[in-house]
Amino acid sequence: MAQSTNAIRKRKGILGGLAIVAIVTGLGWSLLVAPPDAYQGEVQRIMYLHLPSILTAYLSYFLVFIGSGMYLWKREKKDDLLAHAAAELGVLFTALTIIEGSIWGKPTWGVWWTWDARLTLTAILLLIYAGYLMLRSSIDDEQRAASAAAILGIIGFLDIPLIHMSVYWWRTLHQPPSILRPDKAPWENVHPAMLTALAISFVGFLLLYFYLLSLRYRVGEMRQEIKALRLERGV
Amino acid sequence: MGPWGYVSLAYGIVWGVIVVYWFVLKRRYRAAETELNRLRSSEAAVSHDKN
Numbered sequence: 001m002a003q004s005t006n007a008i009r010k011r012k013g014i015l016g017g018l019a020i021v022a023i024v025t026g027l028g029w030s031l032l033v034a035p036p037d038a039y040q041g042e043v044q045r046i047m048y049l050h051l052p053s054i055l056t057a058y059l060s061y062f063l064v065f066i067g068s069g070m071y072l073w074k075r076e077k078k079d080d081l082l083a084h085a086a087a088e089l090g091v092l093f094t095a096l097t098i099i100e101g102s103i104w105g106k107p108t109w110g111v112w113w114t115w116d117a118r119l120t121l122t123a124i125l126l127l128i129y130a131g132y133l134m135l136r137s138s139i140d141d142e143q144r145a146a147s148a149a150a151i152l153g154i155i156g157f158l159d160i161p162l163i164h165m166s167v168y169w170w171r172t173l174h175q176p177p178s179i180l181r182p183d184k185a186p187w188e189n190v191h192p193a194m195l196t197a198l199a200i201s202f203v204g205f206l207l208l209y210f211y212l213l214s215l216r217y218r219v220g221e222m223r224q225e226i227k228a229l230r231l232e233r234g235v
Numbered sequence: 236m237g238p239w240g241y242v243s244l245a246y247g248i249v250w251g252v253i254v255v256y257w258f259v260l261k262r263r264y265r266a267a268e269t270e271l272n273r274l275r276s277s278e279a280a281v282s283h284d285k286n
Binding site for chain 1: 244263278
């Protein structure tokens with residue numbers, strides 16, 4: 001038991017260490033090596049945070065979607081724990097994306113916020129998953145809370161394709177994608193040093209995400225064990 | 236505010252929030268771990284007394 005706990009701790013430590021190395025390298029590349037953008041100037045460097053943040057949030061909601069679907073199908077607690085942990089991190093990274101976008105928007109568009117389709121749909125995404133967390137804490141019956149949250153977790157995920165397509169379907173202030181576009185490969189459209197900064201930052205965010213997710217998942221798992229032990233004793 | 240001011244603000248807020256969240260998560264982790272160990276050791280003591 002103690003051996004497996006130590007092995008888990010060691011793995012978490014390695015993951016955390018790798019995340020720090022990638023984040024520091026990404027910061028150096030984003031702030032010192034990548035050139036300023038021809039039109040936006042230095043402010044474009046905020047994109048090295050903005051894009052990795054939203055992609056990490058999407059990954060998180062994908063895990064909520066998978067965990068929720070699996071929970072509704074098999075009723076296994078581990079799937080619900082994964083969905084819950086991923087939803088909390090998804091909310092964190094979506095909130096950061098909106099803050100970064102707002103700080104970039106002020107010098108670029110002249111406003112901190114505008115009711116543009118992509119911005120509004122991203123704010124809705126944040127509200128859906130903040131609601132998911134509130135829903136869980138507002139229902140006492142654990143199984144009912146998990147089932148209700150799983151349904152919301154699956155429905156909420158449908159907002160992501162809408163966010164991605166919003167810049168094509170509506171006239172938006174938000175520019176179309178520079179990386180994930182159907183007509184051009186990223187290296188045909190973006191300076192190699194900028195693409196490298198983006199790639200390293202994304203790897204740093206991913207490693208950090210999986211480190212935080214493993215911690216948050218374990219917190220949920222331990223809480224379950226505590227609840228079970230207390231029930232056993234009638235505490 | 237100049238362009239580097241906006242860049243510093245964005246990087247400062249993002250990494251500040253992530254560090255605070257990490258600290259809070261670590262505290263939640265340690266609290267749960269301590270509680271679990273306490274319950275496990277008291278359970279072990281009870282079963283030892285029964286034997």
